[in-house]
Amino acid sequence: MSHDSRTAPRICPLCEATCGLTLTIEGTTVTxxxxxxxxxxxxxxxxxxxxxxxxxxxxPDRLRTPLVRGGDGELHEAxxxxxxxxxxxxxxxxxxxxxxxxxxxxxxxxxxxxxxGSLYPPLLLGALRTRNLxxxxxxxxxxxxxxxxxxxxxxxxxxxxxxxxxxxxLLIGANPLESNGSLCTAPDFxxxxxxxxxxxGTLTVIDPRRTRTARLADRHVAIRPGADALLxxxxxxxxxxxxxxxxxxxxxxxxxxxxxxxxxADFTPDAVAAACDVDADTITAxxxxxxxxxTAAVYGRIGSCTVEHGTLASWLVDVLNILTGNxxxxxxxxxxxxxxxxxxxxxGPGTRNAVPGxxxxxxxxxxxxxxxxxxxxxxxxxxxAEEIDTPGDGRIRALLVLxxxxxxxxxxxxxxxxxxxxxxxxxxxxxxxxxxxxxxADVVLPPPPPSQSAHFDFAFNGFAVRNxxxxxxxxxxxEDGRMDESEIHxxxxxxxxxxxxxxxxxxxxxxxxxxxxxxxxxxxxxxxxTGMSGPERRLDLMLxxxxxxxxxxxxxxxxxGIDLGPLEPRLPDVLRTRSGRVELLPEPIAADLPRLRxxxxxxxxxxxxxxxxxxxxxxxxxxxxxSLTGGSxxxxxxxxxxxxxxxxxxxxxxxxxxxxxxxxxxxxxxTDTVRGGVVSLPHGWGHGRPGTxxxxxxxxxxxxxxxxxxxxxxxxxxxxxxxxxxxxxVTPVP
Numbered sequence: 234m235s236h237d238s239r240t241a242p243r244i245c246p247l248c249e250a251t252c253g254l255t256l257t258i259e260g261t262t263v264t265x266x267x268x269x270x271x272x273x274x275x276x277x278x279x280x281x282x283x284x285x286x287x288x289x290x291x292x293p294d295r296l297r298t299p300l301v302r303g304g305d306g307e308l309h310e311a312x313x314x315x316x317x318x319x320x321x322x323x324x325x326x327x328x329x330x331x332x333x334x335x336x337x338x339x340x341x342x343x344x345x346x347x348x349x350g351s352l353y354p355p356l357l358l359g360a361l362r363t364r365n366l367x368x369x370x371x372x373x374x375x376x377x378x379x380x381x382x383x384x385x386x387x388x389x390x391x392x393x394x395x396x397x398x399x400x401x402x403l404l405i406g407a408n409p410l411e412s413n414g415s416l417c418t419a420p421d422f423x424x425x426x427x428x429x430x431x432x433x434g435t436l437t438v439i440d441p442r443r444t445r446t447a448r449l450a451d452r453h454v455a456i457r458p459g460a461d462a463l464l465x466x467x468x469x470x471x472x473x474x475x476x477x478x479x480x481x482x483x484x485x486x487x488x489x490x491x492x493x494x495x496x497x498a499d500f501t502p503d504a505v506a507a508a509c510d511v512d513a514d515t516i517t518a519x520x521x522x523x524x525x526x527x528t529a530a531v532y533g534r535i536g537s538c539t540v541e542h543g544t545l546a547s548w549l550v551d552v553l554n555i556l557t558g559n560x561x562x563x564x565x566x567x568x569x570x571x572x573x574x575x576x577x578x579x580x581g582p583g584t585r586n587a588v589p590g591x592x593x594x595x596x597x598x599x600x601x602x603x604x605x606x607x608x609x610x611x612x613x614x615x616x617x618a619e620e621i622d623t624p625g626d627g628r629i630r631a632l633l634v635l636x637x638x639x640x641x642x643x644x645x646x647x648x649x650x651x652x653x654x655x656x657x658x659x660x661x662x663x664x665x666x667x668x669x670x671x672x673x674a675d676v677v678l679p680p681p682p683p684s685q686s687a688h689f690d691f692a693f694n695g696f697a698v699r700n701x702x703x704x705x706x707x708x709x710x711x712e713d714g715r716m717d718e719s720e721i722h723x724x725x726x727x728x729x730x731x732x733x734x735x736x737x738x739x740x741x742x743x744x745x746x747x748x749x750x751x752x753x754x755x756x757x758x759x760x761x762x763t764g765m766s767g768p769e770r771r772l773d774l775m776l777x778x779x780x781x782x783x784x785x786x787x788x789x790x791x792x793x794g795i796d797l798g799p800l801e802p803r804l805p806d807v808l809r810t811r812s813g814r815v816e817l818l819p820e821p822i823a824a825d826l827p828r829l830r831x832x833x834x835x836x837x838x839x840x841x842x843x844x845x846x847x848x849x850x851x852x853x854x855x856x857x858x859x860s861l862t863g864g865s866x867x868x869x870x871x872x873x874x875x876x877x878x879x880x881x882x883x884x885x886x887x888x889x890x891x892x893x894x895x896x897x898x899x900x901x902x903x904t905d906t907v908r909g910g911v912v913s914l915p916h917g918w919g920h921g922r923p924g925t926x927x928x929x930x931x932x933x934x935x936x937x938x939x940x941x942x943x944x945x946x947x948x949x950x951x952x953x954x955x956x957x958x959x960x961x962x963v964t965p966v967p
Contacts, residue, residue, distance in 0.1 A: 241708040242269055242792050244688045246346040247282040247289070248851050250275070250413040251690050252420045253703065253793060254283055261709045263287035263684050273794035274701045275420030280413060281849045285860045286683070294857055294926050295665045296679035298714060308667070308677065313716055316676050317724050321733035323659045323675075327631050328361070328729075334601075336729075337365035337620065337629040341637025342373075342852055348768050349680070350636060351691040353722035356740060357633070360730035364598055364607070365629055367614040369852075372642055373535055374416055375951040376543035378609050382593030383819035384551055386809030388609045389695065392551065392566035393417045394530035395800055396425040396698050399564045401435045401526035403519070405461055405550070406536025410445040412846040415534050418690075418697040423449075425698075435526065437519065439464065440536060441843055442871075442913060443906040454519070455908040457510040458843050459958025461533065462542035462829055464509045464516060465549035466500035471520035472556045473497065479524070481558035486804050489817035493552070496818055496826055500833070508833045523557050528564025530554065536843070539957050542829050544950035548822055555815065560804075567800035568807045571694035572702035572783055573775040577806045590809030595821055595950065601627045605952055613952035614643045615944035621652040631659040633725075640669040641853045641919050644942035644954050645894045650922070663721060666857070667926040669919070678725070680718035684708045689772055702783065703794030704772070706765075719768045741767025745774055752778050821950055828949075837910070838960035840876065842892065844916045844938060853917035856930040868935025869902035871913040872963070877903045880963055887966035890914065892959055894943040897936040898966055912963060914938040916956070 243254045243266075253272025257265035266286040268279035299316035300308040327335050338358060344350030358366060370378065382388035394402060396419055407415075409422040419425055426449055429436060438450040439461070447453040456464060472478045473494045480487060502513035509516070523529050531553045537546040551560065559565030596606030602619040605612060612620075617639060620629045632653070640646045640653070646669070653660065653673035662671035663678045671677050680686070689704045711717060716724075723737035732739070745759050748771075758777070763785050764770040773785035781797060788795065810816050849861040856862065870888050872880075882888050884903040889896055890912070899914060907913050919937025920930040939956070946955040 238264070242272075243286070243684070243705050243708050244690065244703055245283040245286065246683050246688055247286070247855070248280070248413045249415050249418050249693050249696070250280070250420045250422065251418055251693050252278055252280070252283055254279065254286060256286065256684065256708050258709060261712070263290050263708065269793060271793040272703070273796040274697070274699060274703065278421035278424065281861065282851065282855065285858050288860050289855065289858050290682040290684045292857055294928055295682060296667060296677060297712075299679065300667070300674075300677040302675045316678060317728050317733065319676055320661055320725065321728040324631055324729040325731050327658060331630055332627070333362040334365050334627055335630045336361050336363045337367065337617065337632045338363060339614070339617065339632065339634045339637045339639055340366070340368040341635065341639075341642070342369040343636035343854060345692040347680070347718060348687055348689050348691070349718035349722045352744075352768055352771060353719065353726065353740070354635060356744060357722070357726050357729070360726050364612075365620065366611050367617050367639070368611050369614070369637065369642065370609070370611060371613045371615065371951065371953045372539070372956065373953075374538055375608055375611070375953045376538045376547040376948055377416060379544050379595065379951040380548035380551065382609065383822060384548065384815055384817070385807060386590045386592050386811070387807065388593060390568055390807045390809070391416055391696060392554065392560060392568050393696055393698055393800075394532045394566050395564050396422075396429070398799070399429065399434065399528050399530045401437070401523065401529035402426070402429060403437045403439070403523065403529065403531045404446065405439040405465070405531070405533040405546070406538065407532060407534035408440065408444040408446045408846055410449065411848045412534075413848075416696050417532060418693040435522065437522070441908050441911045442845065454511055454515060457508065457837060458841050458911060459540045459542075460505070460509040461537040461540060462546040462549055463500065463505040463833055464511060465546060465553060466497055466829065467502045467505045467516045468520045468523070469549060469552050469556060470497045470500045471502060471517050472524060472553070475520070477520065477524035478556040479558045480555055483555055483558060483560055483804070483815070486808070486815050487555065487817055488812055488814045492818045492823075496823060499830055505833050508835065508837070523553065528562070529557055529559050530564070530566045532566070536957055539953060539955060541946070541948060541955050541958070542832065543948040543953050545822065545825060545829055552817065555817070561802045563799070568803045569695055569697050569800055570700055570780055570803060571697070572781050572797065573691060573772070573779050574695065576778065576780045588805070589811055589813040592809065592811040601625070605947070608951050611952070613947055613954065614639055615947060615954045617643065618645065618649040618652045618944070621656040622648070630657060632657055632661070633729075634660065634662045634664070634670060634674070636664060638668050638670045638853050640922070641917060641937055642939065644939050644944035646919065646937050646940050647895065661725070663725070667924070668853070669922045669925060672922075672924040678721050680721055681711060681715045685711050685715065686718055687768065699799055700797035701794055702788060702797060704785075704788045705792070719766065723767070738767050741771055744771055748774055748778070754778060825950055840910055840912060840961055840963060842890070842938070842941065842959040842961045843911060843913050843957045845871070845913045847915060850917060856917070856920060856933070857927045859929055862929065862933055868899060868915055868918040870899040870963070871902045871904050871907050873907050873909045873911065874903050874905060875909050876912070877901065881965050882963070883965070889964050889966050890941060890961050892941040892961045893945070894941050897938070897940055899936050912961065
């Protein structure tokens with residue numbers, strides 16, 4: 234390390250594990266990143282993405298000034314004032330002429346990885362008053378939000394597996410050794426699974442691929458893709474039929490046990506075995522092992538969410554935790570309590586007095602064209618293109634895209650690409666790159682690199698496997714000519730709401746005053762808040778109003794975080810159902826079960842497609858970093874040797890894959906890590922479109938797996954696009 238080098242702590246913003254990093258900085262350049270051994274949560278763990286922090290931070294393709302589309306139709310560098318002046322002139326005029334729903338908002342995955350992306354979009358939506366909200370949730374975890382909303386009355390009340398204390402962990406549709414976990418914030422997920430094995434615990438993995446996670450398991454069940462809900466229903470049936478269900482203390486908080494038993498009566502292991510391609514004895518053994526374990530947790534993720542019965546599968550994960558008495562107890566699945574969460578409504582965690590809530594409703598409004606019902610205030614992102622390119626009253630005419638690349642991440646990117654190019658009157662992107670989506674914008678507002686931004690995990694602390702709180706300020710000063718991401722969002726809110734020219738601090742002041750009033754706290758609290766910025770004042774307020782009574786000042790005094798202890802039982806405080814109880818068989822779930830029952834007798838397609846995750850990427854937004862390319866991070870079609878031989882495919886040669894939305898061509902990778910009848914293409918590729926400025930990604934573009942989908946097939950309860958278990962045909966390319 235040179236004499237002018239220094240180090241700074243930083244929470245990694247590149248995946249849900251939120252590991253602590255120690256950055257090495259030369260002047261204002263990040264020259265290295267290693268795991269922070271003093272971090273109270275990650276204890277020095279780091280993955281390849283975190284190690285590449287400096288390269289991503291200094292990517293020369295990152296935009297440094299706003300871009301504005303000129304009269305020649307091209308994007309040109311502009312000042313911040315020019316960019317916001319144009320937004321202020323166009324968006325209010327469009328909403329005045331056509332109503333608030335003429336504007337659509339798209340929120341991408343990176344929003345939950347930044348402070349600004351967590352704090353400001355709700356204020357933007359409040360200012361616009363549009364119902365046309367689309368997010369990455371309907372490409373990922375919305376089924377879990379919906380099932381939690383129906384069970385517990387709160388779509389954000391998502392129990393996580395108590396990884397460090399459980400005796401038996403059942404994973405379905407999850408590959409945390411490569412994804413680092415999702416809706417389960419757990420630094421060093423691999424180490425935690427290995428520790429489970431060392432202490433004599435059992436790991437069961439249900440996945441059509443023999444992933445790195447599956448190779449670690451005591452039992453790997455290579456299920457037929459898309460049959461997750463059927464298998465889970467049969468496991469639940471077995472627990473009930475063999476009198477193995479033992480909710481224990483949970484029984485006092487449950488409604489609908491008899492109704493649940495009747496609803497699952499037909500889902501016997503024998504009835505679902507053929508559809509799952511898992512023999513009945515194995516299903517029965519899984520149920521008995523769960524019931525016999527001293528503690529156990531069932532955890533399902535994207536592979537079980539992005540299928541035709543994703544909400545039912547997500548619901549059944551929690552049903553199994555409930556039936557085995559493992560919900561809300563140490564070693565099972567518990568509800569985290571983050572430092573910025575709402576303070577308990579009862580006397581505290583563990584209190585047994587239920588307080589009825591408002592409940593959770595689906596379908597309060599629907600999309601204009603296909604009548605897709607909303608879920609959690611969002612419409613399916615698969616419906617975005619038709620809402621733009623279908624004429625008629627209520628058509629989306631303007632789009633605000635915040636850290637999203639739906640041309641690659643949503644189904645039928647070609648249709649959406651064309652809609653963005655020719656169907657909009659105006660488009661704004663907040664994005665550090667000119668990518669496949671932002672290239673269509675009239676204004677591009679680039680946030681600074683992560684080293685120049687403060688970081689707090691508002692979302693992921695609510696899914697953490699241990700209660701803790703950490704905050705890191707910007708590691709280096711904001712570069713001249715750049716604008717802080719929070720200020721970008723604040724100025725965007727002012728521009729669209731007709732308050733252009735007001736100071737950005739006005740947005741934060743309003744947020745503070747509103748939060749104080751909502752909490753019933755004294756108005757004088759606003760004057761007591763500390764912090765160097767509006768976001769810091771808001772964080773200070775949330776900490777003060779939160780369950781631990783912390784302050785920003787105390788948090789800053791602990792640069793490696795504050796450990797708040799292991800997860801603890803929280804029922805019934807987390808419940809927001811109208812009954813104040815866990816509602817085991819909500820009406821929308823009961824109404825969807827006949828569809829699942831019919832699936833048990835269906836004829837499976839001869840070849841189906843599933844996605845896969847890579848350790849060195851996160852969806853589409855890390856393919857421009859040279860150190861994260863290559864190795865296993867490649868866009869190949871994985872296929873079993875028997876299927877390859879039957880079709881006539883050669884390893885390394887091109888194959889053509891076709892489905893309802895079109896076709897793509899990809900190199901073949903013959904491997905027995907996928908089961909027969911299954912092929913796999915990774916998500917997030919397809920960087921070959923013109924007009925982008927992502928040099929590394931364009932040199933290794935891969936193909937867009939989502940172009941195989943036409944966007945019509947959705948999980949009906951959550952509106953989530955079906956991205957897995959898609960019937961495909963595969964042929965050699967001559």
